[in-house]
Amino acid sequence: MTRFVPATIDELREAIAAALAAEEPVEIVAGGSKCGLGRPLQTPHTLDLSRLSGVREYQPSELVLTAGAATPLAEIDRLLAENGQMLAFEPPDWGALLGAGGARPTLGGVITCNLAGPRRVKAGAARDHFLGFRGVSGRGEVFKAGGKVVKNVTGYDLCKLLAGSYGTLAALEEVTVKVLPRPETVSTVMLGGIAPDAAVRLMAAALGSPLEVSGAAYLPKGYGPNVSPRGVVLRVEGPAPSVAFRREALRDHFAAAVSSIFDDDESAALWCALGEAAPVSQPAGRAVWRVSVAPSRGAEVAEAVAGALDADWFLDWGGGLVWLAIAEHGDAGATQIRAAIKGADGRGTGHASLIRGSVGLRRAVPVFEPQPAALAALSRRVKDGFDPRHILNPGRMVEGV
Amino acid sequence: MHMPEPDAAVIARRAEIATALRRIVPGDGVIVSAPERRAYESDGLTAYRQPPLVVVLPETVAQVSAVLRYCKAEGIKVVPRGAGTSLSGGALPLADGILLGMGKFNRILEIDYANRCVTVQPGVTNLGVTHAVEAAGFYYAPDPSSQIACTIGGNIAENSGGVHCLKYGLTTNNVLGLEMVLIDGEVIRLGGKHLDADCYDLIGVVTGSEGLLGVVTEVTLRILKKPSTARALLVGFPSVEDAGNCVAAIIAAGIIPGGMEMMDRPAIHAAEAFVHAGYPLDAEALLIVELDGPEAEVDHLIARVEGLARDNRAASLRISRNDDERLSFWAGRKAAFPAVGRISPDYYCMDGTIPRGRLAEVLVRIGELSRQHGLRVANVFHAGDGNLHPLILYDANKPGEIERAEAFGADILKLCVAVGGVLTGEHGVGVEKRDLMPAMFDEADLAQQQRLKCAFDPDGLLNPGKVFPTLHRCAELGRLHVHHGQVPHPDLPRF
Ligand SMILES: Cc1cc2nc3c(=O)[nH]c(=O)nc-3n(C[C@H](O)[C@H](O)[C@H](O)COP(=O)(O)OP(=O)(O)OC[C@H]3O[C@@H](n4cnc5c(N)ncnc54)[C@H](O)[C@@H]3O)c2cc1C
Numbered sequence: 023m024t025r026f027v028p029a030t031i032d033e034l035r036e037a038i039a040a041a042l043a044a045e046e047p048v049e050i051v052a053g054g055s056k057c058g059l060g061r062p063l064q065t066p067h068t069l070d071l072s073r074l075s076g077v078r079e080y081q082p083s084e085l086v087l088t089a090g091a092a093t094p095l096a097e098i099d100r101l102l103a104e105n106g107q108m109l110a111f112e113p114p115d116w117g118a119l120l121g122a123g124g125a126r127p128t129l130g131g132v133i134t135c136n137l138a139g140p141r142r143v144k145a146g147a148a149r150d151h152f153l154g155f156r157g158v159s160g161r162g163e164v165f166k167a168g169g170k171v172v173k174n175v176t177g178y179d180l181c182k183l184l185a186g187s188y189g190t191l192a193a194l195e196e197v198t199v200k201v202l203p204r205p206e207t208v209s210t211v212m213l214g215g216i217a218p219d220a221a222v223r224l225m226a227a228a229l230g231s232p233l234e235v236s237g238a239a240y241l242p243k244g245y246g247p248n249v250s251p252r253g254v255v256l257r258v259e260g261p262a263p264s265v266a267f268r269r270e271a272l273r274d275h276f277a278a279a280v281s282s283i284f285d286d287d288e289s290a291a292l293w294c295a296l297g298e299a300a301p302v303s304q305p306a307g308r309a310v311w312r313v314s315v316a317p318s319r320g321a322e323v324a325e326a327v328a329g330a331l332d333a334d335w336f337l338d339w340g341g342g343l344v345w346l347a348i349a350e351h352g353d354a355g356a357t358q359i360r361a362a363i364k365g366a367d368g369r370g371t372g373h374a375s376l377i378r379g380s381v382g383l384r385r386a387v388p389v390f391e392p393q394p395a396a397l398a399a400l401s402r403r404v405k406d407g408f409d410p411r412h413i414l415n416p417g418r419m420v421e422g423v
Numbered sequence: 424m425h426m427p428e429p430d431a432a433v434i435a436r437r438a439e440i441a442t443a444l445r446r447i448v449p450g451d452g453v454i455v456s457a458p459e460r461r462a463y464e465s466d467g468l469t470a471y472r473q474p475p476l477v478v479v480l481p482e483t484v485a486q487v488s489a490v491l492r493y494c495k496a497e498g499i500k501v502v503p504r505g506a507g508t509s510l511s512g513g514a515l516p517l518a519d520g521i522l523l524g525m526g527k528f529n530r531i532l533e534i535d536y537a538n539r540c541v542t543v544q545p546g547v548t549n550l551g552v553t554h555a556v557e558a559a560g561f562y563y564a565p566d567p568s569s570q571i572a573c574t575i576g577g578n579i580a581e582n583s584g585g586v587h588c589l590k591y592g593l594t595t596n597n598v599l600g601l602e603m604v605l606i607d608g609e610v611i612r613l614g615g616k617h618l619d620a621d622c623y624d625l626i627g628v629v630t631g632s633e634g635l636l637g638v639v640t641e642v643t644l645r646i647l648k649k650p651s652t653a654r655a656l657l658v659g660f661p662s663v664e665d666a667g668n669c670v671a672a673i674i675a676a677g678i679i680p681g682g683m684e685m686m687d688r689p690a691i692h693a694a695e696a697f698v699h700a701g702y703p704l705d706a707e708a709l710l711i712v713e714l715d716g717p718e719a720e721v722d723h724l725i726a727r728v729e730g731l732a733r734d735n736r737a738a739s740l741r742i743s744r745n746d747d748e749r750l751s752f753w754a755g756r757k758a759a760f761p762a763v764g765r766i767s768p769d770y771y772c773m774d775g776t777i778p779r780g781r782l783a784e785v786l787v788r789i790g791e792l793s794r795q796h797g798l799r800v801a802n803v804f805h806a807g808d809g810n811l812h813p814l815i816l817y818d819a820n821k822p823g824e825i826e827r828a829e830a831f832g833a834d835i836l837k838l839c840v841a842v843g844g845v846l847t848g849e850h851g852v853g854v855e856k857r858d859l860m861p862a863m864f865d866e867a868d869l870a871q872q873q874r875l876k877c878a879f880d881p882d883g884l885l886n887p888g889k890v891f892p893t894l895h896r897c898a899e900l901g902r903l904h905v906h907h908g909q910v911p912h913p914d915l916p917r918f
Contacts (some may be wrong), residue, residue, distance in 0.1 A: 043905050083671040084778050084809075106677055136619060147619055149627055150596050161903060165871040166864070169845040171776045172589070173808040175582045175631050176846045176856075176863055177890065178872045179595065182627020186620055203677030226537045232560075232651045234716060264720030271717070316616035318537040342618055371600070371615025391621040396609045400878065401622045407874035410903060419622055 023066055029073040031156065031164055031195045038193060038413065039162035041067055047416045050189040052092040053126035059116075059135060060188050060418040061389050062381045071130065074195050082107055085172055086153065087201050091130030091194035098129055102201055110202040111147050112139025114297040120378055121306060130194045136186030139297030140237040140257070143229060143339050145202070149185035154198040157184075159191065160409025170198045183404070189415040190423055191408040205236075205259035209269045210289040214253040214281030216240070218321035221254050224276065225340040226317060228256050231275075233268045237293050240321070240337040245301045253281060257293060299377070301336045302347035308334075309354035309379045310347050315363055315372035317341035323372075326362040331355050350380060356387040363391075390419050424471070424854055426888045429518035433499060434476060440499065441477050444521070447489040452527075454478035463504065463522050467569075468512040468855055470771075470825055475502065475516030480524045484602070484610060484640045487523070491638065492608030494521060500884050501606070503634040505546065505577030508569045510772055511853025513581060513633050513889060520887075523638060525576050531555045532641065538616045540599055542643045545576025549583075552644060561646045564591035567849070568757060576639050582631030584849035586682040586756075589807035590715075591647070593849065595630040600643035603629060603636075606880045616643060628875060633851050634886040636879040650715035653681060654725055657752045658732045659706030659739035663687060664783040666708035669735035670806045671779060673712065676731060678724055680807060681715035684756050687786060689801035690763070690814070694755030697762035702755050703739040710806065711752050759803045760814065767799070767816035771828045775839030776848035779809045788838055789813055796831040798824070810848035811839065837862050852890045860892050869893075874900050 026037035026048065041048045048069040071092040079088040082105040089098060095113060102108050113132040117123050138147035145151075154168030167180035184191060216224060218240070225238040237257030258268040273280050284292070295301075302310055315323050320341030327333050327346060333355065334347045348355040356376070363372040373391030376384060393401065398420070405412070405423045417423070433440075441455045454460060460474040476499075481487045494501050500520030507514050516522045528544035534556060535541070541552055541563070549570040552563040566585035567573055573583070579601070584593045591597075600614035613626045620626065629636050660666040666685055673680065686694065686702075686709045695702040702709055710732070714724045725742055732740055743749035755762070763770045777785050786802060793800045799816040813835055817828040836846050840862045847856055860869060869891060876883070877897035887894060 039905075042903075081778070081780065083675045084780060085674060086778075136624070138619075142618060146592070146596055149619075149624055150592065159871060162905075163867050163871070165867045167868065167872070169776070169863075171778060171809050171844050171848075173584060173593070173776050173805070173810045173848040174845040175593075175849055175851055177852065177860070177868075178628050178875055179582065179631045180628065180872065180875070182595065182624045182630070183875070185627070186624050191623075203674075203679060206677065223537070226539075230536060230539055230561075230648055232648045232717065260716075261720055261723050263723045264717055267717050267719035314617040314619055316535075316538045318535075339618065371612075372617040373621035375621075393622055394611075396605075397611050397613075397622075397625075400605070400611065400625070403878035404623055404625075404875065407878045407901075408871070410901065423622070 025068045025070055027070045027073055031158070034074070034193060034195050035158045035162060035164050037069055038158050038160065041413050042160065042162045042411055045411055047413050050193050050415055052128040052131050053094060054122065058120045058122060059377065062384050063415060063418055065416070069193060071193065077101060078196065079170070085201055086170055086198060088170055088196060088198040089129055091197050092128045094126045094128055095132060096126065103204065106204050107201045108204040109151060109199065110141060110145040111151050112141045112297055113137045113148065114139050116298060119299050119303045119310065129199070130197055133185050133197060134187055134189050134194065140239060140293050140338050143238060143342070144234065144236040149182050151200045152181040152185050152197065153200055155181060155184060155194050156196045157192040157194040160411065160413045168198065172200050188418045190405060190418055191414065193414060207262045207265045207286065208257060208259045208289045209265050209283065209285045210292060211256045211269060211272045211276070211280060212253055212282045212284070213276050213279035216252060216254050216279060218252070218325055221252070221337070222318055222321045222341040224254055228272065229340045233258060233271055234260070238340040239296050240341070242301050242334060242336045245336070255292065257289065296338055299345050302334050302345050307350065308347045309350050309383060310345065310377045311355065311359055311374050312377045313344040313346065313359060313363065313372060313374045314342060315344065315370065319365070319370060320344050322365070323362045327355055327358050330358050350383055353387045354379060354383055360391070388420070424858065426473070426517065426854070427894065433519040437476055443493060444477060444479050444490065447493065448479055448481050448486050452480040452482065454480070463507070463516060463524070466507040466509040466512060466514040468510055468515070468853065471512050471515050471854060473516050473518055475522035476519055478522045478524060480527050482527045484604065487604045487638055487640055488608040488610055490521070490523065491604055491606050494884060495606050495608070495882065498882065498884070500887055502886050503576070503580070503638050505574030506548070506572045508573045509577065509581060509851065509853060510774070511847065511851040511855040513851050513853040515854055517888065525574065525638070528576070528640065535616065536561070539646055540616050540643050541646055542600070542641060543575055545579070545639045545642055546574050549573050549575060549578055556646050560649050562649050563597070563644055563646055565594050565597055568760070575642050575644070579630050579639050579642060580632065580634045581849070581851040584810070586684060586805065589683065590679050590681050595627060597645045598626055598630055598642065599645055601626050601629060601639055602641035604638045604640055606637065606882070606884055614643065633853060633890055635876055635890060636885065650681070652718040652721045653713055653715040653749060654721050655711055655713040655743045655749045655752045656725065656728055656732065657741045658710045658712070658737045659703035660708045660710065661706070661736060661738050663708045663786050665736045666710050667779065667782040669710060669732050669737070672731045672735055673728055676727060678727065680712050682711065682713040683807035684711045685709065685804040685806040686756060686759065687802040689799065690759055690803050693762040693766050693801055694759050697765055698754045698758050700751050700755035706738060711756055713749070756803065763801050763814045763816065768818040768820065771815040771817060771832055773813045773815065773832050773835050774810065774847045774850040775836050775844055776808070776810045777839050777842050777844035779806065781842040785811070785838060785842060789835055792831055792834050796827050798827055798831055805848070808848070809844065833859060854889055857890060858892050860890070870895065870900055877901065
């Protein structure tokens with residue numbers, strides 16, 4: 023059992039080359055905050071990237087930041103905030119959710135897990151902000167892709183492939199991301215006492231309006247400031263006069279249902295909590311699923327599962343993201359959830375990921391959505407092109423990948 | 424620029440291949456006669472021409488699948504084509520390859536306002552998507568200037584952008600689902616109406632893959648509600664530096680305009696002579712800044728941008744009072760290419776991206792190169808995202824001018840890379856920038872990209888000769904060089 027702790031790209035390459043020569047896989051860790059994500063690994067070695075840290079280039083007016091892959095997110099957030107900027111995809115921490123309190127999420131970590139918070143609906147996920155990288159493949163070779171400018175189509179967009187690859191293709195050493203201005207003000211309009219199907223329609227109306235809603239969620243009963251029945255929250259962000267106008271426009275449009283409005287810190291705290299899946303994270307022992315479906319089907323999928331099993335749930339992304347907490351009996355709802363995604367006609371699209379579960383559960387059920395055979399075979403060929411001997415996080419996503 | 428040596432044996436089989444293809448695509452969907460094939464001999468990069476072996480125009484996914492399966496079995500190359508507006512030669516045919524025209528895939532399959540998406544066939548034009556949804560107040564955000572002609576399939580392949588992409592993203596940020604056919608005929612579906620991938624983000628790599636990974640047969644795109652207001656400023660500056668500083672100041676103030684375009688003096692003059700938009704002819708640089716959103720926001724931001732422009736030595740400044748005036752500000756910029764086409768028999772459009780802070784320096788250098796190569800240049804610039812379009816003026820009828828234009832273009836792109844930028848911001852590598860790839864990527868980078876290609880197309884039959892300067896066999900790329908039992912650098916920290 024070796025723990026490699028490279029401090030340079032050359033040391034990173036040597037560490038992977040050594041693992042490759044011995045044909046002994048490594049588990050890649052950086053801040054350690056996402057170790058509980060994905061299928062459990064049993065690797066003889068650990069590749070600890072935490073020394074590949076620190077911001078290397080940052081010019082606020084270029085909207086671009088380059089940093090060591092293991093740079094703590096907190097450090098990046100602080101630096102960006104000082105310059106009135108942010109990572110617009112609202113990367114969540116999930117420390118409390120995964121019981122990894124104290125571990126520090128890193129920039130490379132949120133990218134390789136392709137995380138995104140409530141602003142996903144407007145600003146995209148980590149994939150949409152990931153501009154370039156340098157890293158080492160499972161072949162033990164240093165390579166780079168993308169660039170350090172916001173617009174680039176030179177060569178295949180390997181950034182997209184690496185985002186959400188959970189460290190199974192390459193170990194990132196340096197990453198470049200797009201950064202954006204932090205909104206001056208934020209306001210949230212809350213609509214109380216809404217039934218699930220009405221909530222989905224209401225969120226679609228809000229997101230389909232020109233009001234640039236940057237968050238649309240449907241909260242569980244009793245969650246959030248002053249909601250006891252289930253309620254919808256809608257967020258607007260931007261310059262103060264614009265936010266004031268759009269908040270009033272939402273208030274007028276949904277007049278009868280508006281139960282409260284809250285601004286600034288209170289609003290920021292709510293959306294942060296939703297990104298952290300706070301409404302379903304307690305009690306700790308339950309399995310937590312994150313389900314991506316067509317927004318119009320969010321309530322239907324959640325209710326189908328909750329009708330069959332004891333589940334707590336809420337919706338984000340205008341209904342397109344269903345968070346579910348289910349007791350760890352049997353497959354903890356995997357079968358019901360995946361059937362609900364397909365729907366009555368079997369044609370629904372989407373995917374369910376088991377975000378929190380015991381090691382036993384994560385070993386027993388597919389943590390990520392199983393793919394049709396042709397697609398699974400293609401994903402395996404992609405893996406083999408980067409990591410032919412399955413040295414890097416083998417099986418973290420799917421057996422054989 | 425050399426294409427892979429055509430296979431004479433395949434060319435000799437033209438008639439037999441056409442017969443086999445006619446069994447798959449009946450009727451007039453297989454084109455063999457030389458004059459008809461010539462209609463497909465080039466795309467938007469007109470300097471290169473090559474009639475294809477045979478043209479096939481399939482109408483169904485089953486036909487696409489059968490054509491590809493046949494080509495794979497027979498070892499025949501395939502070049503997919505949309506509308507043929509690629510500016511990098513992405514759709515340039517091969518003498519020994521089939522040209523697979525996707526123009527008959529021209530139906531809008533579903534409009535789903537509740538999920539804010541549209542599902543279309545790849546031959547639908549970019550503007551066709553917006554037309555299908557505009558009655559309900561929606562639009563499709565990426566808007567290449569070629570949008571009346573170019574197809575969604577081509578947009579996916581090139582990851583096309585437009586003037587609105589700083590705020591609303593390139594094609595890749597607006598695709599939810601794809602259906603594509605692999606070279607072995609297998610039909611796969613990626614994504615749908617939901618967000619993010621279930622395993623590897625293959626939509627993300629197929630977008631921008633220039634027709635090298637598979638043939639796209641269906642696309643689900645995100646649509647947005649039209650902003651309720653849009654207004655623009657037209658600002659003239661006494662120098663390019665001032666205009667560049669103004670752009671930086673706008674971004675630093677936390678403003679992301681819907682569009683922010685810059686033109687240099689030659690481009691201003693060409694555009695003004697062509698459309699009489701009222702551009703200031705004494706300006707060294709012209710900036711068009713468009714703000715969109717709710718009226719309250721637009722009014723607020725227009726005032727802020729106006730202040731920043733004045734702080735940065737704006738010499739003239741107009742603010743649109745109505746939509747007609749706003750469109751008149753854009754008229755010159757939108758017509759910049761044809762306007763330049765009027766003052767020169769031919770022009771060659773470049774597409775590098777640079778860190779915006781280096782703009783003034785890069786334009787000075789381009790001016791020097793212009794004198795050195797003896798060719799004029801006009802610059803238009805997506806200022807918000809650093810994407811520069813120098814238009815090199817030349818005359819193809821004068822011996823040697825094409826070669827000089829190409830050499831000048833290559834120098835510009837190398838300059839973009841040297842200052843920290845990239846070879847192409849939205850037009851793609853194609854054949855045009857293929858041989859410049861080593862300026863940006865080393866052998867290991869390119870080999871890794873080609874290993875991705877191998878996962879999709881192990882025999883290299885899809886659009887070969889594009890993007891990669893050297894073609895390696897997949898078996899060779901897959902070979903591992905491992906030094907068994909040897910642990911390098913035993914002093915490496917291990918705990
Ligand atoms: C006047 C003019 C202005 C332009 N302005 C812009 C601009 O503002 N922004 C911008 O980004 N681009 C611009 N372009 C470039 C060009 O229009 C885009 O690259 C466009 O996306 C190409 O679309 P197309 O349908 O013409 O594709 P084609 O030129 O036919 O093909 C382009 C590539 O796509 C592949 N392809 C096409 N269809 C498929 C399919 N179904 N499956 C797989 N591969 C496929 C081809 O093999 C080829 O590699 C401009 C071009 C012109 C001529």
